[in-house]
Amino acid sequence: MAKYTPDVTPLILAAHKDNYEILKLLLNRGATLPMPHDVRCGCDDCVVATSSDCLRHSRSRINAYRALTSPSLIALSSKDPILTAFELSWELRRLSSIENEFKADYTELRQRCQEFATSLLDHARTSSELEIILNYDPSGPAYQTGERMKLERLKLAVNYKQKTFVAHSKVQQLLASVWYEGMPGFRRKGPIGQILEIGKLGAMFPIYSMIYILAPHSKMGLKMKKPFAKFVCQSASYCFFLCEKIFYGHHLDQ
Template sequence: MGRIGLFGLMFHRSICAVFCLTFLPLLFIATVYFLIRFRLDIYRCLASPSLIMLTEEDPILRAFELSADLKELSLVEVEFRNDYEELAKQCKMFAKDLLAQARNSRELEVILNHTSSEDHVDKRGLLEERMNLSRLKLAIKYNQKEFVAQSNCQQFLNTVWFGETASYRRKHTCLKISTVLSVAMLWPLLSVCYLLVPRSRVGQIIHTPFVKFIIHSASYFTFLLLLNLYSLVYNEGKKNTMGPALEMIDYLCMVLLIININLCGEESNMESMCP
């Protein structure tokens, strides 16, 4: 339609080209079409992998931002939706291909933990500061599924998740179940050990995300079990009494409640640091 309008204006009389009511709508449509097409061409240039590599200090971050912008434009410019979606996919694949160029685990660790000037720096401790995974959190924020699902990234995440318990993955299923149950039943003792000697061998094992997940789940399950036990057994004969004296199970519930509130606070801090 834009080309038809320009073609008509070229052969129309120059005097009435501005005032003719017939060609004013065509002129408007041609102008809008030109601007929309011009913006698409600009984004084609900006999404070029060669241009990103030559002009950007952080090409992965730029690819994330461009893919998000192009995805939004695909919802606005419905006439060129396929073009914008193709460019967004091109940026995602470019970021994934850059990650695939990592030659060893050290380079992969540097890429996934890279923190730009705009990212939030994790300062809670040496281990967390080293493994903040800022770039991975940023990829999740920008919905970079290809980047997160890349084989090198998944292998690195498995290494971080199991940490000192990497041998767990090679065990038999029965041994895996017994290991999980043992950690779940011994979680109070393991928690005390971690508080006393966090830098020891046992403390490093407890610090791994896999073991921490089991301990957190076991503590929460214990808290729910005590609440149900209190409501079913200990509180059965005290329905008609006012202010019964606190018993041991009451103190246990209070301690577990404080622990779970503390854990919820840590999880909210982790989510706030996640980009």
């Protein structure tokens, strides 16, 4: 009796073992691993395979996806490993809801994809390298340090529900630095110091707003473009509007 089923090719077996050297050798020799047919595919091959042995057909699909989620195979065959991992994770999420019998297998493979994409962030040694990864846009120009960050790759992670990628400590540190940009030393202050700083910024929002309107490119005008300062001023203006509405409403009732 054969140890492996006929669908397990040398490339699939090497991917199951995550053997980088063997995978590289096979790929250089022209070996390929196409995506499996959709689970609802109605082609002749799928219909015959399902009718003859539905279990073997399902296991062959799982074997193919187990190979496709191999970190070494993704790194060797994909021009954009992070995007490939995101797409595979999303497809496996869909399959886990369709083929409930094999939900545990697909969930395990999906977790593997998420861990691979997240592990790539560990190779970023500086903030500049991390910014390049998170701002990568294949359809746009290359990101240059100092430009306004659009975080296209991070938005993609959110769309594909890559929680571990978004929650990575390096990503969270970068988001915090972007959020508090323009407020140097704010995070190092104690709770009382932070409350006083927010109160000062909120109380002076009319003056800051006028400066932004009259001189948007001044030092204070540019500060008002920063996320945290903008959030505090908008919140203060909204609170002022509510207080004013309540006061005038109470005055009219009298």
